[in-house]
Amino acid sequence: MRILAVIEHDGSSPKPGSLAAVGFAQAVAERNGGHVASLVIGHTVAGIAEILTSFGIVYFADSPALANPLADRYAQVIVDAVSRYHADMLVAASSTYAKDIVGRAAGLLGGAMVSDVVAHDWRDGQLLFVRPMHAGMVTETVILHGDPKIVTIRPTAYPQPIAMETQGELFPIAVQDPLPVGMMWEHLESKLGTRPDVTDARIVVAGGRAIADRHDFERLVGGLADCLDGAIASTRALVDAGIAPNSLQVGQTGKIIAPELYIALGISGAVQHLAGMKNSKKVLAINKDPNAPIFDFADYGLVGDVYDVVPELIGKLHEP
Amino acid sequence: MKILVPIKRVPDPDHRIRVDLQRIALELSDVPHIINPFDANALEEAVRIREGPVPDAEIIAIGIGDPAWQQELRTSLAMGADRAIHVGVSGPPDPWNVARILRAITERESPDLVLMGKQAVDDDSNQAGQFVAGLLGWPQATFVSQIEFIPLDPEPSIAGHQLRVARETDTGIETIRLRLPAVITADLRLNEPRYAALPAILKAKRKPIETIPLTELNIELSPRVERIALQEVSSSRKCQYVQSVDELLDQLFLNRCL
Ligand SMILES: Cc1cc2nc3c(=O)[nH]c(=O)nc-3n(C[C@H](O)[C@H](O)[C@H](O)COP(=O)(O)OP(=O)(O)OC[C@H]3O[C@@H](n4cnc5c(N)ncnc54)[C@H](O)[C@@H]3O)c2cc1C
Numbered sequence: 001m002r003i004l005a006v007i008e009h010d011g012s013s014p015k016p017g018s019l020a021a022v023g024f025a026q027a028v029a030e031r032n033g034g035h036v037a038s039l040v041i042g043h044t045v046a047g048i049a050e051i052l053t054s055f056g057i058v059y060f061a062d063s064p065a066l067a068n069p070l071a072d073r074y075a076q077v078i079v080d081a082v083s084r085y086h087a088d089m090l091v092a093a094s095s096t097y098a099k100d101i102v103g104r105a106a107g108l109l110g111g112a113m114v115s116d117v118v119a120h121d122w123r124d125g126q127l128l129f130v131r132p133m134h135a136g137m138v139t140e141t142v143i144l145h146g147d148p149k150i151v152t153i154r155p156t157a158y159p160q161p162i163a164m165e166t167q168g169e170l171f172p173i174a175v176q177d178p179l180p181v182g183m184m185w186e187h188l189e190s191k192l193g194t195r196p197d198v199t200d201a202r203i204v205v206a207g208g209r210a211i212a213d214r215h216d217f218e219r220l221v222g223g224l225a226d227c228l229d230g231a232i233a234s235t236r237a238l239v240d241a242g243i244a245p246n247s248l249q250v251g252q253t254g255k256i257i258a259p260e261l262y263i264a265l266g267i268s269g270a271v272q273h274l275a276g277m278k279n280s281k282k283v284l285a286i287n288k289d290p291n292a293p294i295f296d297f298a299d300y301g302l303v304g305d306v307y308d309v310v311p312e313l314i315g316k317l318h319e320p
Numbered sequence: 321m322k323i324l325v326p327i328k329r330v331p332d333p334d335h336r337i338r339v340d341l342q343r344i345a346l347e348l349s350d351v352p353h354i355i356n357p358f359d360a361n362a363l364e365e366a367v368r369i370r371e372g373p374v375p376d377a378e379i380i381a382i383g384i385g386d387p388a389w390q391q392e393l394r395t396s397l398a399m400g401a402d403r404a405i406h407v408g409v410s411g412p413p414d415p416w417n418v419a420r421i422l423r424a425i426t427e428r429e430s431p432d433l434v435l436m437g438k439q440a441v442d443d444d445s446n447q448a449g450q451f452v453a454g455l456l457g458w459p460q461a462t463f464v465s466q467i468e469f470i471p472l473d474p475e476p477s478i479a480g481h482q483l484r485v486a487r488e489t490d491t492g493i494e495t496i497r498l499r500l501p502a503v504i505t506a507d508l509r510l511n512e513p514r515y516a517a518l519p520a521i522l523k524a525k526r527k528p529i530e531t532i533p534l535t536e537l538n539i540e541l542s543p544r545v546e547r548i549a550l551q552e553v554s555s556s557r558k559c560q561y562v563q564s565v566d567e568l569l570d571q572l573f574l575n576r577c578l
Contacts (some may be wrong), residue, residue: 096489299558
């Protein structure tokens with residue numbers, strides 16, 4: 001089996017979560033004697049392609065026309081790469097990038113696609129995929145019919161890839177002329193700030209509706225995160241209220257994370273929120289309602305008002 | 321201008337979902353069903369487009385499922401769709417077959433815009449919109465939280481881009497322009513869907529729902545995804561309550577969480 005992993009990057013290096021797709025591909029290839037290659041798309045991505053050669057062959061498409069991820073162009077490049085490599089399987093780590101672009105490519109490649117895979121298994125030589133549905137209340141096990149198979153995996157569920165002894169070869173992919181022009185890039189308004197990325201951080205502090213405004217979000221959620229070198233996150237309630245940017249939303253329709261410690265401040269524990277954080281190693285919930293469902297999904301609970309508890313916590317963490 | 325809005329009937333996510341004893345199907349008979357929340361956002365946006373920039377827009381709701389789906393289509397008509405199409409199949413097909421059916425309907429109806437939910441809250445696949453866009457070769461904008469109609473620019477390199485949309489991505493809000501026809505998938509922050517008022521519900525009873533059998537579309541379902549098992553997920557955590565910040569810090573340090 002030939003497996004092609006689509007790698008997302010930030011312009012200078014591959015995204016760590018994205019590399020978990022190679023980790024998954026290696027696990028599958030090891031079992032069935034398959035081969036793994038990576039694909040990187042963008043403009044001035046030679047350096048990123050070079051980094052990826054430590055995991056095997058790398059295909060890369062580099063063009064000013066690919067400077068920004070527009071789904072119609074990128075999906076076309078993916079389809080070309082799949083045919084160049086004769087890939088039987090296309091994998092990517094689940095993210096808005098992969099859902100958008102790899103999803104479209106899958107539509108061009110016959111639609112044998114499974115999203116958000118958290119585990120896999122073999123039965124009679126056939127791959128079984130396990131994935132959550134219903135906001136994570138249920139998991140389903142599925143098989144795919146048709147080739148190529150297209151898989152997105154949860155980066156929290158798969159390890160980083162293992163480097164090879166010898167570097168893989170680099171193959172440029174010529175960009176088709178003309179590329180589709182029905183979509184045009186304008187800009188990206190990014191509010192990432194200086195804190196660690198929520199998907200990679202060891203500790204994540206998340207705020208819910210208990211937080212009244214932006215100032216308090218920065219003071220309580222941001223303040224506690226900074227004491228712990230942690231990342232910040234939020235529920236949908238705060239994003240809807242304009243208190244937190246959308247890129248911080250954790251849950252069914254936001255990011256899926258699994259840090260060592262997740263601290264939920266004034267979060268009720270709706271299934272849609274739990275869907276994004278319940279695989280955290282440890283969960284601490286602080287909520288003034290002793291019956292809040294979040295406590296059923298927490299390892300440590302403190303019943304109290306976040307406006308009292310969090311300042312005290314920050315104060316004590318600052319003490320030598 | 322024609323806008324096609326696919327509507328999925330899903331179990332109400334506020335209800336606990338159970339798996340049957342054979343662990344192959346969900347027990348849904350007692351669970352109320354609703355329009356998939358993201359589809360409601362898509363429909364609401366279509367209605368706002370008609371109320372705003374494109375008064376002559378025609379809105380067609382389409383459902384692909386068993387006869388029970390007529391209920392959600394009726395609700396869609398009450399929310400403002402002009403007419404509805406019901407493609408009869410025994411259960412909701414996988415995203416690939418949904419996309420094939422939507423392509424066939426698109427070829428019949430020639431809409432300018434397919435406006436749909438970004439994902440269904442039951443299977444959470446987040447695939448159908450991208451599949452349809454790929455199959456049709458149309459521009460796509462997924463996870464959209466804002467749609468703006470813009471004047472056509474005479475500059476040839478950017479000619480014909482009629483829509484400016486904001487997309488919610490992992491790195492922030494991305495703004496792109498699209499040519500029509502296009503596929504747009506809605507995120508929750510696109511709008512707040514309205515509740516249909518009584519007069520609208522009564523009026524909806526007179527609006528047409530056309531039923532189309534699969535055979536008329538010349539489509540044979542060929543599932544790409546086959547489910548072989550289901551499992552309920554429950555929490556294995558036992559919460560240890562602490563009474564004070566000091567006790568909390570002790571526990572966190574003791575268990576090497578910090
Ligand atoms: C289709 C769909 C998708 C969704 N996707 C997501 C998603 O991806 N992510 C997400 O988060 N949500 C999502 N939601 C929304 C979700 O259902 C909940 O509405 C949301 O998670 C609630 O956020 P919350 O816990 O902050 O607010 P609430 O549910 O209002 O809870 C606030 C909590 O704070 C406590 N509290 C209040 N004041 C204080 C105080 N001073 N001190 C301590 N505790 C206090 C209260 O006791 C309560 O438990 C989605 C909903 C739908 C329908």
